[in-house]
Amino acid sequence: MSGLREDVALANRIAHATGMVTAFGHVSARVPGTDTFLIPPRASPMLATAAGLLTVDVEGRVVDGAGAPNSELWIHARIYAARPDVGGVAHVHAPSCVVLGQIGQTVRPLHNSGAVAGDVPVYERVGLIRTRALGDSVAAVLGHRRAMLLRGHGANVADADVRWAVVVACFLEEAARLQVGALAAAGGDEGRISFYDAEEADRLRQELDTPVSMERAWDYYSAVAGRNAPPPLV
Numbered sequence: 001m002s003g004l005r006e007d008v009a010l011a012n013r014i015a016h017a018t019g020m021v022t023a024f025g026h027v028s029a030r031v032p033g034t035d036t037f038l039i040p041p042r043a044s045p046m047l048a049t050a051a052g053l054l055t056v057d058v059e060g061r062v063v064d065g066a067g068a069p070n071s072e073l074w075i076h077a078r079i080y081a082a083r084p085d086v087g088g089v090a091h092v093h094a095p096s097c098v099v100l101g102q103i104g105q106t107v108r109p110l111h112n113s114g115a116v117a118g119d120v121p122v123y124e125r126v127g128l129i130r131t132r133a134l135g136d137s138v139a140a141v142l143g144h145r146r147a148m149l150l151r152g153h154g155a156n157v158a159d160a161d162v163r164w165a166v167v168v169a170c171f172l173e174e175a176a177r178l179q180v181g182a183l184a185a186a187g188g189d190e191g192r193i194s195f196y197d198a199e200e201a202d203r204l205r206q207e208l209d210t211p212v213s214m215e216r217a218w219d220y221y222s223a224v225a226g227r228n229a230p231p232p233l234v
Contacts, residue, residue: 004029005038005050007162008027008050009040009048009049010222011027011088011090012040013048013226014166014225015090015169016044017225018221019095020092020093020169021044021045021093022093024093025091025154026072026091027089028162029087029161029165030088035057037055037057037077038053038054039053039070040053040054041065041066042070042071052067053065054067054069056069056073056077057077058078058081060074060077074130075138076091077135078138079156079158082136083139083142085160086160087159087162088159088160088165089157089158089159089165090166090169091154091156092154092156092169093154094172094173095177096177096179097173098153100179100180101149101152106122107120107149107175107176109175109195109196109200109204114171114174114175114196115200115205115208116205116208118145118146119145120148120149120172121143121149122148122150122151123138123148123149123150123151124151125137125151127153142158146168147168157169157172163215164214166221167214170217170221
């Protein structure tokens with residue numbers, strides 16, 4: 001499991017390096033074949049290390065590791081409980097995703113990578129997800145989908161593994177940033193923006209949602225974050 005631990009730590013540092021998290025936010029991975037997952041303790045994702053990860057179950061109990069988990073562990077726990085197909089979850093505070101949610105919109109694809117996330121619902125309740133019940137309500141809004149916005153809070157991405165989860169989170173924020181820019185350029189008139197229609201989005205998703213493309217993206221974002229341990233605190 002050492003490889004998975006390294007991936008989780010690096011995915012958290014990717015989330016930080018790409019500006020989707022600061023002191024808060026977290027990326028996790030299911031321990032294969034179990035109802036437990038690996039997640040950093042309560043600290044900035046920038047500081048995540050493989051050795052420091054906690055093992056937590058879908059009932060929110062720490063079963064291995066030292067330290068306290070983030071209070072929003074329920075996002076991860078209840079998505080894993082509801083979705084046996086999910087192997088990685090990214091909870092990020094992506095700025096442009098926040099902007100779209102707060103102007104009553106969601107992310108719509110207007111460039112190729114933006115199509116990968118698919119349909120993106122919005123969780124309307126404002127606030128932190130600090131209880132099992134709230135975690136269940138988040139999982140219910142996500143449903144079978146890959147990504148969702150949390151109004152005023154950021155986004156969640158759930159995918160087959162932790163690498164894809166953080167890559168799709170990066171794509172989602174890139175799409176949101178382009179959409180915010182397009183809205184500004186169009187004077188707020190959505191009709192002037194040529195969003196992809198359903199057929200175009202489905203075709204682009206099939207073209208890009210492949211192991212080759214996703215591994216290439218993982219390698220890129222890994223280089224952006226640096227593959228080594230996080231810098232020491234000074």
